Amino acid sequence: MFNETVLKEIEEIKARYPDRRSALLPSLYIAQREFGWLSREAMESVSKALNVPEARVRGTASFYAMYKHKPVGRHLIQLCTNISCMILGAEKLVDFLGTKYDVQPNGTSRDNRFSLVIMECIGACGTAPAMLVNTDFHDNLSEKRIEEILDKYK
């Protein structure tokens, strides 16, 4: 269940639109921020806050890859292994993440620090390999650079 502060935030978003269903995507984002992922309980909370049927909430959430449908680590790494990144060593970086940080594609490290998802091109082919950590963009990746970057995500 959302706390009062979050409910107020959702009310403010709802007020921007003539149809409350238009507030569904930002409300799901807020639910994900609050609960860490979109559990059934999180989606029920969105349904109640917007007075939108749960089936519509679940149908909308399942359509978008940006929503997490299972628990993830404290930090989500999204690494591109598409052609430019692959040519410049992204697959070696996947192995490095497994060895150094105990995280495999579509998995979470045992310390729950990182989850890893393999992405298609994220539009940084000129400075590949590239990844997102949570919403932060990083490029020109190497093993050393990944260590420097991930040091900041405890």
Ligand code: FES
């Ligand atoms: S192929 Fe990786 S960013 Fe384009």
